Amino acid sequence: MSAVPAGDPSGPTDERAPAPALAGLRERKKQRTRFALLDAALELFLAQGYEETTIDEIVAAVDVSQRTFFRYFATKEDVVTSFLAEHDDVLTEALATRPRGERPFTALLESLRVMLRTIAEGDPADGTRFRRVRQVIEATPSLMAAQMARHSASAETLAAEIARREGVDLEHDLRPRIVVAFFLAAVKVAFEDCARHDIWDAGTVASRVEEAVALVAQTMRDWI
Template sequence: MSAVSAGDPSGPTSGRTSGRTSGRVPAPDRALAGLRERKKQRTRLALIDAALELFLAKGYEATTIDEIVAAVEVSQRTFFRYFATKEDVVTSFLTEHDQILADALAARPPGERPFTALFESMRVVLQTIAEGAPADGVRFRRVRQVIERTPSLMAAQMARYSAAAEALAAQIARREGVDLEHDLRPRIVVAFYLAAVKVAFEDCARQDIWDAGTVAARVEEAVALVGRTMRDWV
């Protein structure tokens, strides 16, 4: 409770609150909560950065959690407060992009064609990567490099794609008012869309292109090419 409480007759709110608090969090408490959140985010990013540096230097499989926490000078307990497994250090960064995509798709106009809605939602994700802080661009590059070099993470990436595909198909089905259990079209549209994204990312990896802005442009080109290819070749 703040220093001036609802029950304090000397307080300026006496006679108006009838013993009830306003429900507002005092400014010092809000500032402290904000400071704690920023500290947690710094620790999480420090663990990600240390892990990615070790993965690229030693290899993902050869790097231990003990080495990651030693680099940041925190305990294993702290590590597991942020990540369930070593794999989560890499995939959690990409899961954030999945959530941005899902939120962007939910905000698209109801009458928009499904593939266009997916395409425009991906623009939001790519702009977030390209326009983010320089450190985010470095993390994006390192995450992609680690995945491309690690078969087990490539498998995890495919599992993530499958989960993301099902979630996006469910959103498309809701937008179009169809039953996902009996209508294959939402899954087909999403499959074409994700295939284009995957091909673009892999093409950038083959050409050693890691700049977030360039990758974003290549993904946009690939997604647009799907529509033209399906129109001309099928």
């Protein structure tokens, strides 16, 4: 049998390593399934209530199995909270890569810009999803509690990273937690202001949040 010339497309391929195009197709399919579950769940939560909606109803709306649901979400609560937690992860990862020596609040602001760009350049439907997530959380006491726990965990993670960057002991130095508290308070105020004015476009929300965080430094200089 003659050897197959190198580079001959008719030669054997390594089936263990899918072609990049195939791998990309699989990822897009997984992302579509995840968003379909998220969108169906939010629609049901708003129509009949979070507590009243079952996982069976969610998977039936998308025509998938419960097994498929649990590939993407650990619990029903995770359907709502994971959408916001993903943004927390982007912020934390961006902060860890900021240049050494950058002032803490500046590092947080620049990391926020990365997160906001990710939102603004992402799926255009994310604005609608974010609005629905907020509506479901605000109408559900158990989800409000979960949101507060997520917020506290995120604040602690950011404070730990600031402490690491500054070379201080988080257990005995309050400054990392203080600067993170100011930062997250500005983000919260900006998001709530957008919600009050029914602003959900990702780009506009990003601009409003960035403006609010930048205003913190000026407010602290002028008012404190």
